[in-house]
Amino acid sequence: MRKELLSRTFWTIAMGLLGIAFLLPFLWMLSTSFKLEKDVFNFPIQWLPQQWNLIENYKQVWSGDFARYYGNSIYITLATTIINVLICALAAYGFSKLRFPGRDAMFVVVLALYMVPPQASLVPQFLLFNWLNLIDTHIGLILINSFSIIGAFMLKQFFMGVNNEYLESARMDGAGHFRSFLQIAFPLIRPAVATYAILRFIWTWNDYQYPLIFLKSKELFTIQLGIRLFGDQYGDVYSLMMAGAVSAILPLLIIFALGQKQVIEGIALGGVKG
């Protein structure tokens, strides 16, 4: 037993050191964002700033258009997540709990479409949205990320675990299909919905490719485009660049801290990948 304890302690320390090394880029980013620009490249690296410039750096980053990009990202991410989760949940319930002609054939189509890499349809998607005047609008960006096969798969697994007797007895009491979905099945799989919603939030917040192609006007930019632009403007002011990077990651860290268990379990469960 003592040998076991000793070995565990050894590996925890060894892995801890490795973990710190693994996180060095994050630590460096954080520490640089606290520094005066002239101290950024001091060597050996000063992990704690000699002179703190935290408030000034962040104030300067946030004084520009950053707050607007942030607002845009929050709006787009929340709207996309809500619509996406709803559409996926409806479809997942339909495919798992309702019987209708052609259901299995439709599901095979969905499975087949899952194999299509998103970039293979990118150009026609752009042309379609251009034709509909949805390029350079937030609605267009929300729409393009609102339909997700992975979400439908994941939630379908959970709906299949809901006992049919609950739904049948609700229907005996005169509840329609939509009411059984909303008031019985949906609440029963709420943890799975929460997990998927957190993942979708993270993926949408981090989405770079669609905003890059679909948005043109600076005032519509998301945070990912915003920090990129910021990087171009302040390309040699590294303390500000890092303060921008920290600001862009922060909401994810908060969400992740709150839902860390769900995210990790969700990823492990489905082997989900955005």
Place this chain on the structure above:
Amino acid sequence: MIRKFHLKMDTREAIAGYLFVAPLMLGLIILTLIPVLGSLLLSFTDWNFVAGLGGIRFAGMDNFIRLFHDDAFMKSLLNNLLFIITVPVTIIVALLLAILIDKQVFLKDLFKVIYFLPYISSVVAIAMVWQVMFHPSLGPVNQFLMSLGWSNPPKWLADIHYALPSLMLIQIWIQLGYNIIIFIAGLQSIPKDLYEAADIDGANSWRKFRNITVPCISPTTFFLLVTGVIGSFKIFDLIQVLTQGGPANSTTVIVYELYDTAFNQLKTGYASSMALVLFLICLIITALQMLAQKKWVNY
């Protein structure tokens, strides 16, 4: 009477079913199925979409013939093939770390979080951090190497020979956490009595790893291999932010070429032929996966 009632119930259920799946199905048909078919058609045309529909010209196989004489595109194919190397490297490192985290340490959840952080962070922000860290003369990486006495360290992302390996390193760093999480889940599903039986037989750690863990985890490994390889063909964000395919096309990849051709050079037809090649590659990998699955994986 009862029959009629049933029929009514069934019809209502069918209508409800269609309504429930309709939003997703419509979205997928309009935003995925039709665009993929569109890519297929457009790949046989010579077209700049700015010129309007009147400007479309049928080009037969011209685009595909051009693709194979296009140095930048061939380079991008090669780079994508090289990028595949990141997948087995990530898998091996992740499996070792996953075993250690699963069995050998305290604070298991903390370690999962640590390795998972790069995966959930924004690629753009992470790319900016690495860009500064890899700064040729002032960055901490090279300052560290110079302090060790390497007077002329590589210029990393700005060096034609080191840019691709640098990107691969960052890619491994990002993907590691995802692989670890999936492996830990896989490890937990290996029956404990297998290890107990091996203990009784006096097997050492290596034999247990080689003869129990590796075969039992092979479905997970296979899953990570396939999704990793397909994912490596979709890589874009990191390259668009860090190198834009440079220096001298040394880091260009298929999706970056596609993006550049379609949205900077406005060659709609030609870009569509690249999209089709990408689609075919992913299709072939999926088909190979289905063939290989039976031979490769021990259940």
